[in-house]
Amino acid sequence: MNGAGPVIGFWALAALTLVAAGGVMVSRNLFHAVLFLIVSFVGIAGFFVLLSAEFLAMAQIVIYVGAISVLILFAVLLTPRAGRDNGETAVFPAAALLAVALAAVFLFVIYDADWATITSSPDVSVQAIGDALLDIWVVPFEIASVLLTAALVGAIMLVRTPEEEAEDALA
Amino acid sequence: MPLPILATNNWYDFRDLSNFSRLILENLDKILPHGIVYVVAVLLGFVASFLIFVLPSQLIVGVYGERKLIGRIQSRYGPNRVGPFGLLQPIADAVKLMQKESLMPLRGDVIVMNIAPLIFVAPCVLLFAVIPFGPRMIIGNIPSALIYFIAVSGLPVLAAFMAGWGSDNKYSLFGAMRIVAMSISYEVPLVLALLGVVLFTGTLSLQGMVFWQRDLNIWIAFAQPLSFAIYFIAVGAELNRTPTDIAEAESEIVAGYLTEYSGMKWGLFYGMDIGYALAASAFAATVFLGGWSFFGLDKWVPPWLIIVTKTQLFYMIFIWTRGTLPRLRVDQLMAFAWKFMLPIAIANLFVLATERMMWVRAFDADLKFVWVFVPINLLFTAGVVFAWARFLGYRPENTPRKARLVNQAGGFIPLGGAKGETRP
Numbered sequence: 001m002n003g004a005g006p007v008i009g010f011w012a013l014a015a016l017t018l019v020a021a022g023g024v025m026v027s028r029n030l031f032h033a034v035l036f037l038i039v040s041f042v043g044i045a046g047f048f049v050l051l052s053a054e055f056l057a058m059a060q061i062v063i064y065v066g067a068i069s070v071l072i073l074f075a076v077l078l079t080p081r082a083g084r085d086n087g088e089t090a091v092f093p094a095a096a097l098l099a100v101a102l103a104a105v106f107l108f109v110i111y112d113a114d115w116a117t118i119t120s121s122p123d124v125s126v127q128a129i130g131d132a133l134l135d136i137w138v139v140p141f142e143i144a145s146v147l148l149t150a151a152l153v154g155a156i157m158l159v160r161t162p163e164e165e166a167e168d169a170l171a
Numbered sequence: 172m173p174l175p176i177l178a179t180n181n182w183y184d185f186r187d188l189s190n191f192s193r194l195i196l197e198n199l200d201k202i203l204p205h206g207i208v209y210v211v212a213v214l215l216g217f218v219a220s221f222l223i224f225v226l227p228s229q230l231i232v233g234v235y236g237e238r239k240l241i242g243r244i245q246s247r248y249g250p251n252r253v254g255p256f257g258l259l260q261p262i263a264d265a266v267k268l269m270q271k272e273s274l275m276p277l278r279g280d281v282i283v284m285n286i287a288p289l290i291f292v293a294p295c296v297l298l299f300a301v302i303p304f305g306p307r308m309i310i311g312n313i314p315s316a317l318i319y320f321i322a323v324s325g326l327p328v329l330a331a332f333m334a335g336w337g338s339d340n341k342y343s344l345f346g347a348m349r350i351v352a353m354s355i356s357y358e359v360p361l362v363l364a365l366l367g368v369v370l371f372t373g374t375l376s377l378q379g380m381v382f383w384q385r386d387l388n389i390w391i392a393f394a395q396p397l398s399f400a401i402y403f404i405a406v407g408a409e410l411n412r413t414p415t416d417i418a419e420a421e422s423e424i425v426a427g428y429l430t431e432y433s434g435m436k437w438g439l440f441y442g443m444d445i446g447y448a449l450a451a452s453a454f455a456a457t458v459f460l461g462g463w464s465f466f467g468l469d470k471w472v473p474p475w476l477i478i479v480t481k482t483q484l485f486y487m488i489f490i491w492t493r494g495t496l497p498r499l500r501v502d503q504l505m506a507f508a509w510k511f512m513l514p515i516a517i518a519n520l521f522v523l524a525t526e527r528m529m530w531v532r533a534f535d536a537d538l539k540f541v542w543v544f545v546p547i548n549l550l551f552t553a554g555v556v557f558a559w560a561r562f563l564g565y566r567p568e569n570t571p572r573k574a575r576l577v578n579q580a581g582g583f584i585p586l587g588g589a590k591g592e593t594r595p
Binding site: 029031032035038054055058059061062065066067069070073074077125126 | 280283313314315318319321322323325326328329332333336344348351355358375
């Protein structure tokens with residue numbers, strides 16, 4: 001890919017993602033913050049498209065925009081109204097310090113890393129990803145799925161109330 | 172040497188409209204200054220898609236046909252005043268919606284509420300980018316088109332959620348939460364059903380699936396009837412159509428997330444509901460019903476005519492269910508998704524994977540033996556649906572042994588039993 005198109009696309013997506021990420025921080029309303037977060041997820045999916053990793057872009061949309069954001073929205077809605085304000089709290093200085101430290105680490109890594117340019121574009125087709133997941137990386141893949149299943153069962157066990165248990169025992 | 176109007180040597184290829192548009196645009200590019208041809212391409216695409224798809228499907232079948240057919244199902248006339256047979260009713264509706272006042276709740280979130288209809292519209296248009304209308308009539312022939320479709324069709328849920336939250340109305344919020352819960356629940360069996368299709372075709376590209384079905388002269392709906400049934404039910408629930416439209420159930424929560432909307436903003440939601448149903452129909456026609464191919468008929472009839480016809484016929488089934496079936500309760504729908512659809516979807520996937528393995532090992536991946544699995548899968552579908560329903564279902568008890576809630580006992584039981592005998 002060469003020409004002006006990818007460059008314009010990159011800067012437009014970068015602006016979109018960064019503005020949305022800033023919006024997450026400055027918006028006082030938690031619901032608006034989540035919506036900004038979704039926009040920044042979409043922007044990152046756009047970066048994956050620019051890198052010709054379209055499967056990753058689709059996965060980003062399915063998982064982050066389709067599932068995780070919706071879960072965050074639910075969490076925001078189901079918490080009491082007092083928890084909905086995104087204003088200053090007592091942990092603000094600590095959080096700011098942590099953010100600065102994290103940014104420093106990231107900048108250090110970005111400037112220190114040896115960014116080699118690959119000459120041949122890697123095979124990022126769906127078939128190659130599937131082969132890799134079920135061939136070389138099959139153990140981490142299975143461990144991740146077992147972990148997710150355990151988390152699912154655990155979450156269901158946690159949210160069951162004694163009344164529901166009693167109801168089931170009755171039936 | 173093929174004629175310039177044909178892309179290949181097949182004489183019937185002139186019916187593929189992409190060749191026409193390519194010829195027009197290439198010749199215009201020589202005359203016009205650089206860049207203008209893109210504007211012409213946009214205009215040409217707009218006019219062509221309006222004439223081929225939007226006018227016959229969205230306006231005539233979607234808006235007019237749905238009301239007319241439901242009217243006939245319910246023994247009334249349906250629209251019959253505006254124009255011949257009431258055909259101009261969609262235009263009258265649009266004019267009415269445009270001049271209606273756009274009301275805003277005083278405490279609502281104005282920005283979120285205003286951009287929600289826009290976010291609802293955009294994915295619907297994007298969905299049609301990967302639907303193949305012919306061997307070369309496809310906008311984005313991307314290798315992972317199936318995942319693209321699933322990803323993009325998850326976006327309108329967010330718009331509906333924004334609409335429900337921005338309205339600052341408790342019924343809107345109920346509707347929004349219901350639509351999100353429904354869409355999360357039914358996405359799981361839907362994706363599992365589509366995974367079975369991918370196992371057989373070995374490709375995620377929708378065009379590849381159509382070619383697979385055309386080359387083998389089989390529809391996936393026959394090879395995998397259970398996947399087709401699961402897809403139909405699950406997508407009907409995700410589309411929020413009437414047997415499953417608990418998100419805007421007017422008998423329970425005024426109009427769900429659309430309660431506070433009026434005028435053209437409501438009109439966008441209404442129109443795009445039909446648009447999403449058409450997109451799901453086009454997707455079903457492509458993945459399960461052979462797409463633009465029809466057992467060799469696509470040599471004689473333009474392929475885009477076949478896929479549009481299939482889409483509209485599939486949409487008729489949606490209208491039929493909408494006019495016939497009563498609305499389900501929210502807990503019934505959730506229980507159906509998790510207790511019934513999900514287990515049989517997993518069983519279906521297991522059987523299909525076994526068949527795929529057998530087919531690779533025993534038949535040497537010879538594709539023509541896929542016919543062998545058609546009766547097996549039909550029997551399996553009937554068997555698993557019947558068996559799981561018997562396993563899950565309960566018979567109403569006339570003389571219960573212990574105290575139960577009404578819905579657990581299967582209905583109201585008068586004291587003393589149904590037959591009037593006294594309880595011990």
